Amino acid sequence: MATATLTRVPTGTASATRRPRDWVGIGLWIALAISAIAWATPFVFMFLTSVKSKADVSQLSTWDLPTVWLWQNYADAVQTGDLWVTGGNSLLIALVKVPLGLLVASATAFALGRLRFRRSKLVLGLFAVGSMVPIQVALGPLFNTMLSLDLLDSRAGLLLPYLAFGIPYQVFMLYGFFKAIPDELDESARIDGASTFRVYWQICLPLARPALAALFILDFVATWNEYAMATTLLQSQSNWTIPLAVQGFSSQHATDYGALNAFIILSAVPVLIVYLMFQRYFVQGAFSGAVKG
Amino acid sequence: MSTTTSPAATDAMRSRRHRRHGNRFLAAVPYLAPAALLYGFFLVYPMLDSVRLSFFEWSGFRTEEPTFVGTDNYVRLFTADPVFWAAFRNSIIWVVLSLLVPMTLSLLLALALNRRMVGRNLFRSVFYIPAVFASITVAAMWRWIYNPTLGTVNQVLEAVGLESWSRQWLGDPDIALYSVFVAAIWQGVGFNMVLFLAGLQQVPVELVEAAKLDGARGPQIFRHVTMPALRPTFVVVLILTIISSLKVFDLVVGMTGGGPAQSTQVLALWSYTQSFSNHNFGQGGAVATVLLVISLCLVVPYLTWALKGEDR
Numbered sequence: 001m002a003t004a005t006l007t008r009v010p011t012g013t014a015s016a017t018r019r020p021r022d023w024v025g026i027g028l029w030i031a032l033a034i035s036a037i038a039w040a041t042p043f044v045f046m047f048l049t050s051v052k053s054k055a056d057v058s059q060l061s062t063w064d065l066p067t068v069w070l071w072q073n074y075a076d077a078v079q080t081g082d083l084w085v086t087g088g089n090s091l092l093i094a095l096v097k098v099p100l101g102l103l104v105a106s107a108t109a110f111a112l113g114r115l116r117f118r119r120s121k122l123v124l125g126l127f128a129v130g131s132m133v134p135i136q137v138a139l140g141p142l143f144n145t146m147l148s149l150d151l152l153d154s155r156a157g158l159l160l161p162y163l164a165f166g167i168p169y170q171v172f173m174l175y176g177f178f179k180a181i182p183d184e185l186d187e188s189a190r191i192d193g194a195s196t197f198r199v200y201w202q203i204c205l206p207l208a209r210p211a212l213a214a215l216f217i218l219d220f221v222a223t224w225n226e227y228a229m230a231t232t233l234l235q236s237q238s239n240w241t242i243p244l245a246v247q248g249f250s251s252q253h254a255t256d257y258g259a260l261n262a263f264i265i266l267s268a269v270p271v272l273i274v275y276l277m278f279q280r281y282f283v284q285g286a287f288s289g290a291v292k293g
Numbered sequence: 294m295s296t297t298t299s300p301a302a303t304d305a306m307r308s309r310r311h312r313r314h315g316n317r318f319l320a321a322v323p324y325l326a327p328a329a330l331l332y333g334f335f336l337v338y339p340m341l342d343s344v345r346l347s348f349f350e351w352s353g354f355r356t357e358e359p360t361f362v363g364t365d366n367y368v369r370l371f372t373a374d375p376v377f378w379a380a381f382r383n384s385i386i387w388v389v390l391s392l393l394v395p396m397t398l399s400l401l402l403a404l405a406l407n408r409r410m411v412g413r414n415l416f417r418s419v420f421y422i423p424a425v426f427a428s429i430t431v432a433a434m435w436r437w438i439y440n441p442t443l444g445t446v447n448q449v450l451e452a453v454g455l456e457s458w459s460r461q462w463l464g465d466p467d468i469a470l471y472s473v474f475v476a477a478i479w480q481g482v483g484f485n486m487v488l489f490l491a492g493l494q495q496v497p498v499e500l501v502e503a504a505k506l507d508g509a510r511g512p513q514i515f516r517h518v519t520m521p522a523l524r525p526t527f528v529v530v531l532i533l534t535i536i537s538s539l540k541v542f543d544l545v546v547g548m549t550g551g552g553p554a555q556s557t558q559v560l561a562l563w564s565y566t567q568s569f570s571n572h573n574f575g576q577g578g579a580v581a582t583v584l585l586v587i588s589l590c591l592v593v594p595y596l597t598w599a600l601k602g603e604d605r
Contacts, residue, residue: 028405033412035402036419042434042479043422045445049437061452062445104327111324117317123325125596130336132532132592134540136561137581140353140568141342142335147355164335167328196320225427227543228561232569243429247547250433257443264433268426275425279418 050074050261057257070258077263080253085238086245091270093155093241094223097162098216104163105170106208110200112171113178114186124175131168139232146233153235161229166222170215177211178204217278221271242267340585346578353574366579377580379555380563383470387559388538390474391481396534399482403489404515417490421483428480432547435476439463439548463549466556473548473557477541485530492526493519532595539588560584 045062050073052066060066077083108127112120142161143152151157186199194202205212227243234240240248249263347366351359370377406417423431438445439462447459462472500518509517542561545551551558551566560580568577 025408025410028408029410029412032402032405032410032416036416039419039423039479041445042438045438046434057443061448062443063448104331107324108328111321115317115321115324117321120321121600125600127328127332128596128600129589129592130332132536132596133340133588134536134542134561134584136540136542136564137343137585137588138336138339139565140346140574140577140581141339143569144342144353145335145339160331161335164331167332168336171328200324221425225425225429227427227429227546228565231546232565243427243543246427246430246433250436250547257437260433261437264430267430271425271427272422275422 046261046265049257050265052258054256054258073258073262074266077259077266080259081245081249081263082237083245083263083266086240086242087270089155089239090224090242093159093162094220097159097166097223098219101163101166101219102170102212102215105167106174106205106212107200108167109171109174109178110204113175114181114199114204115196124171127168127171129168130165131172135165135228139228142229143232152233153239155239158230158233161233162223162226165229166219170219173215174208174211177208181207213278217274220274224271343578343581343585346574347582349575351574352572353568354572359575362575366575370576370579370583374576376555376558376563380558380560383558384539384560386470387474387541388535391477391534391538392531395478395481396485396530398478399485400489402482402486403493406486407490407493420486423480424483426480428543429547431476431480432544436463436548439472464553466554469549469553470557473544476548477544481537485534488530489523489526492523496522528595532592535591536588539584
């Protein structure tokens with residue numbers, strides 16, 4: 001079966017005389033398959049452990065199937081880890097932060113890429129530097145700022161720095177897209193009497209839709225996964241986001257391996273759904289832009 | 294960076310633009326302001342404040358006023374803080390290893406997966422999916438995988454008769470850092486692979502075909518056609534790899550917390566620990582400043598180079 005499919009691997013060029021079998025291709029495919037299996041094993045063992053009872057975990061090997069499939073672990077994990085609360089917090093933050101951040105960043109990228117005032121490139125550079133400096137450099141003072149603004153341990157207090165830290169990267173990426181728009185397009189719109197805002201809203205933003213879609217996904221995943229800032233700025237468990245819940249669960253219930261693994265799997269479900277739904281944008285949209293500059 | 298405009302048109306636009314520069318800036322202000330305010334207040338200001346705090350001694354409690362101590366924190370950092378040097382060393386090791394292992398792996402995977410083959414999209418997904426997981430989640434997964442008695446690694450070693458190789462992967466100061474690094478490879482390869490794949494899409498097909506017609510073989514095509522076309526991608530991956538290596542935090546916190554015996558301590562975590570666990574915001578600020586300076590030394594030349602290419 002496997003060899004039957006393998007022979008269909010094309011040799012690459014149409015002009016080349018077709019050899020009966022592409023041995024290099026087959027070897028490569030086998031090497032890739034082995035690596036892919038190795039890469040996927042942690043997931044397989046996670047899953048197997050997540051449906052095992054405590055007795056099974058301690059008596060069976062990690063690759064053995066459970067004697068009883070204990071789906072109850074998932075229900076326990078949801079309850080013990082307060083998944084609905086923390087998941088709700090994460091979702092709320094992501095759904096406010098991501099669109100708002102893209103709006104603010106795209107406006108700035110538009111100003112820098114289309115309005116091209118003097119020193120606009122310097123301003124772009126100042127923004128870009130921020131995307132390349134470790135977040136941890138700012139955590140101490142950020143804590144103080146939030147304390148004095150009375151925003152410590154609140155979702156709003158996390159939202160503002162999240163916005164600030166997302167902006168530089170998005171400005172940098174969107175700048176490239178806005179700059180590539182032909183000048184004739186907005187000049188003719190202006191001749192027809194369009195305001196700057198209309199050029200931004202009705203010409204530039206729709207043209208950047210693929211980039212915006214890609215950035216939306218990337219930013220959603222990044223926001224959902226953020227840990228360092230959340231652990232600094234959030235304290236009470238009712239405000240926790242998913243990464244804090246994972247860390248809390250794995251340190252508090254470290255011996256309840258079944259539930260722990262179930263909780264880890266559940267915590268990643270939303271990003272997996274987002275990834276699978278928008279898979280194609282990952283390679284095409286944002287990243288080709290990243291490589292161009 | 295590759296917009297083409299005829300020189301004459303560029304000149305005309307430039308002179309027109311010059312007259313309107315003032316207007317353009319005023320018109321740009323409303324679009325710049327929200328981002329500039331957020332960025333300035335919640336990113337730039339805290340960073341500069343870290344530098345300021347590094348010249349003070351302060352517990353971080355509001356009841357206590359920071360005391361100015363000049364360069365004392367730095368003197369102590371460089372001469373009397375063994376943990377700082379351990380963290381510094383580990384951060385350097387991490388950067389160098391990241392440039393060697395995951396970057397090579399991801400380039401090889403991208404080259405392989407750029408060919409048409411059965412199951413290509415499935416392969417790509419398998420390698421990429423760990424990259425969408427939160428680092429803290431990956432840390433929790435691997436802490437379980439490394440569990441000395443119940444974890445996968447030691448059980449596999451036992452099953453194949455290599456019991457003598459099994460050990461406390463995260464509890465042995467000699468190897469803990471490398472154990473954490475393996476998890477980082479597992480998580481990080483997919484992202485760079487996608488960047489390389491995107492770069493490979495920009496390799497001109499005609500050039501590859503022409504080289505083949507001239508009798509060039511795989512390695513030659515790679516050296517003379519693919520590599521030069523991939524150069525911008527290399528620069529991006531290089532700079533992103535260095536930055537993300539300096540940022541490593543979640544994985545270490547989740548897997549070892551910097552231990553055992555500071556053997557997995559890194560700069561980003563030591564800054565955090567000094568400020569928040571040891572209540573020494575001055576020392577934390579000094580470590581943060583060192584990290585900031587290292588980052589800026591690497592990033593500013595890159596940005597200057599990248600933005601110079603933006604000239605029309």
